[in-house]
Amino acid sequence: MHGAVFLIEFGGILFALGLLGRFAGRLRFSPIPLYLLAGLAFGEGGLLPLGASEEFVAVGAEIGVVLLLLMLGLEYTASDLVANLKTQYPAGAVDFALNAPPGAAMALLLGWGPVAAVVLAGVTWISSSGVIAKVLGDLGRVGNRETPVILGILVLEDLAMAVYLPVVTALLAGAGLAAGSVTLAVSLSVAGLVLFVAVRFGRTVSRFVSSDDPEKLLLVVLGLTLLVAGIAQQLQVSAAVGAFLVGIALSGEVAEGAHALLSPLRDLFAAVFFVFFGLHTNPADIPPVLVPALLLAVVTAATKIATGYWAARRAGVSARGRWRTGGALVARGEFSIVIAGLAVTAGVQPDLGPLATAYVLILVVVGPLTARFTEPLGVAFAALRAGSRPRKAELAREP
Numbered sequence: 001m002h003g004a005v006f007l008i009e010f011g012g013i014l015f016a017l018g019l020l021g022r023f024a025g026r027l028r029f030s031p032i033p034l035y036l037l038a039g040l041a042f043g044e045g046g047l048l049p050l051g052a053s054e055e056f057v058a059v060g061a062e063i064g065v066v067l068l069l070l071m072l073g074l075e076y077t078a079s080d081l082v083a084n085l086k087t088q089y090p091a092g093a094v095d096f097a098l099n100a101p102p103g104a105a106m107a108l109l110l111g112w113g114p115v116a117a118v119v120l121a122g123v124t125w126i127s128s129s130g131v132i133a134k135v136l137g138d139l140g141r142v143g144n145r146e147t148p149v150i151l152g153i154l155v156l157e158d159l160a161m162a163v164y165l166p167v168v169t170a171l172l173a174g175a176g177l178a179a180g181s182v183t184l185a186v187s188l189s190v191a192g193l194v195l196f197v198a199v200r201f202g203r204t205v206s207r208f209v210s211s212d213d214p215e216k217l218l219l220v221v222l223g224l225t226l227l228v229a230g231i232a233q234q235l236q237v238s239a240a241v242g243a244f245l246v247g248i249a250l251s252g253e254v255a256e257g258a259h260a261l262l263s264p265l266r267d268l269f270a271a272v273f274f275v276f277f278g279l280h281t282n283p284a285d286i287p288p289v290l291v292p293a294l295l296l297a298v299v300t301a302a303t304k305i306a307t308g309y310w311a312a313r314r315a316g317v318s319a320r321g322r323w324r325t326g327g328a329l330v331a332r333g334e335f336s337i338v339i340a341g342l343a344v345t346a347g348v349q350p351d352l353g354p355l356a357t358a359y360v361l362i363l364v365v366v367g368p369l370t371a372r373f374t375e376p377l378g379v380a381f382a383a384l385r386a387g388s389r390p391r392k393a394e395l396a397r398e399p
Helices: 002-026 032-042 054-074 078-109 114-125 129-138 147-172 177-209 214-234 239-249 252-279 287-314 319-328 334-346 352-397
Strands: none
Touching (some): 002 032, 002 054, 054 214, 054 239, 054 334, 129 319, 129 352, 147 239, 214 252, 252 352, 287 319, 287 352, 334 352
């Protein structure tokens, strides 16, 4: 009976997610907010609370995080990452300086303490690579002059996660300064080692993993990723960082083949992950944090636009491209939920999960709109300012 209930519940979840995904696709919209709403509906306090399948959904959510980071790592080679670090690190520094402090300040103003401040800083700092990539494709901007600037900022954020996630993991575990320093040192050492191996011996690693049989390639890559992610988590580094580093180490035809094979699995388990996060958020807990979430969304949308504008101007992009860059970076999504999910699991602050859910829901909806309309609004505003300057000068000359 228990098995039958599990199949009914989990099958119903997947069926509902499929319908929501189709609906979002017709609207050319990210399905992430719909998945989060589905989680709210299936969770405690929702319309149809789950019972038998919740434990399996939790395991699926962990796999979803691992696959999200693996696929992200497959997008980049070690040489790409090193080149981005050398050329665009000032943009990464500005990105952090403008977008992390609002989250930290909000947590402190709400009286949540320093650990929650570090977590919420990450939530507001990191843009959604998945949503942004989809929006750029939908708007036909993949070949635009400003697109490398956008991708460069996203790559730097992804690299920063290799340092940030172990720090957060140590803080959430209640580790002291010494233990936290050891954890960070281990994480940086592993990351550095993987990058070195990927640069010097990437072809050798890829040949070892490579297989002409798609089934064997899928099993080897997925098995290796889960193995490394599990070892990383056992060392209190981060399963997500371990998966990201595996993706970086693979290159060439192996990376392309693994990407094609794992994309459907990534989409499946990522959807389960967003549902799982929603399951742990009571819909009744969202209204009390809606005002702080809305305030954070307004402030950090503006800071992301400023980040993109500055980075694009530094790269010599035209004024229109600068506005497009800023508007494209506004969306938050999978990384923000991953970071908040760590805190929710650790039981740091009960209201952090609802706040992060509301915040992501707002910006994952607003992000595609800012990507589309920031440029014309910015150009109109600039023209208005330019038109008002001569008029001010004339008034100053009048007796």
